[in-house]
Amino acid sequence: MARSRDYMTIGELVEGLQPAHPDLTISKIRFLEDEGLVTPERTAGGYRKFSSHDAARVDLVLRLQKEHFLPLAVIREKLKDLDKGRISEELRPMVTRPEAVALPFDEVEAVPLEQIQSTMGLATTFIRELAEFSLVRIVKGEHGEELRRADIEVAHAAWDLRKFGVEPRHLRMYVTAAEREAALFSQILVPTLRHRTPETRQKLVESIGELSKLTEELRRPLLKRALADTFEDVV
Amino acid sequence: MARSRDYMTIGELVEGLQPAHPDLTISKIRFLEDEGLVTPERTAGGYRKFSSHDAARVDLVLRLQKEHFLPLAVIREKLKDLDKGRISEELRPMVTRPEAVALPFDEVEAVPLEQIQSTMGLATTFIRELAEFSLVRIVKGEHGEELRRADIEVAHAAWDLRKFGVEPRHLRMYVTAAEREAALFSQILVPTLRHRTPETRQKLVESIGELSKLTEELRRPLLKRALADTFEDVV
DNA sequence: AGCGGTCTCGACGTCGAGTCGAGGGTCACT
């Protein structure tokens, strides 16, 4: 018999999230609903029906609470923005990581070029110019030429940089640097890659995250110093 | 008559911080001291004496509370790290901005090598190795060989990376990348450098900040994509 | 000396974030 429902009851939800959030309880979920942080459907008899999307949302709420100490009221506002497609700086790392929650915005893996032009104000010609220098990659999707999420972020940043007079061709160095960095990571993580079990995969993802964080901590002061050197005689 | 003291009483402190924090009270300051977030000197008679450094610290605490919603316990830990020279991601923008608070750490522009070893647990030999690959620069200060702020951060990050098996020589690419990036910035900002007035200097600092932010926004997704490419066939 | 500011210490208040239990209904399976 195939299971006849595509939702979870409240108990199943809690059980499913327990591994990640050991102190999660049923009453807490009910509380979160009262506070407007999740709004599950109901059965005819009044039981809550949680979709996997609801589950992801709860998971995000709990992580924002525990990792960022945000009060529920603030989380509520952030979720509202998120539903509108605006990812705030703070929760970017949480929704873009590999195990990312399945929020509406996240479900769209790639966006057609015309749609980018119309909804985000990024000209197609500009995107093509970026693609020419490998800054973004135009992929053929079901809706024709599309850009993936990460590439859309690149395009946004490049667009803003253009206002400083920075042309896409100046930005090639960042592509190269990223490739070099990825190669370094791969070299570092070779030992981890021996076997392909779910646990090693998990470990790998974690390590990549940690390495990214550390290299960013390295990069920032190095840049600061380089800038100080460059501008000292001027400033 | 010159004022005969270089500190503030608790009332003066509160008055001084009122503009930025309207709901600050004397009792709250006392409370913060109880919680170990600020530790003013005392007069012989027991009155609290607040230095401007204490004031900056209180200001930072209040901002971390209001803007980042951090609980005091967490702020306390962050301050401890800060005193040790470790600036966490979250409060970097708060302490490095132009009007930055004058934390003890900030007042010391450079720290002697031995002190780094004893208070931060970074071995001098390791620092020397980093210096060999231009990752840090050992400068001759009044206390002999010293490391500047940015370099201490580099050393911390490099130390943590070493736990992944990454040797300093692997990190040279980050130095190169930073130099290239600084050169790019300089090229972009040449027009701004024409005249050397205080306003243009201010503009320059702002521009550098904005460029750093944008290139970071560029870097992040590029790295993500490169990592995806590198590990896709593996994961 | 005297006045305003400050000291300690314990009791108290408030708010966010849940927990608990009583009384009753629902689901799924037999």
Next chain:
DNA sequence: AGTGACCCTCGACTCGACGTCGAGACCGCT
């Protein structure tokens, strides 16, 4: 239709974090 496990609401309750308040005493400056 019955039954056992699960779920419902709703109000009262708890708990910790974050302070406030007041009494009674003391300090510091003129």
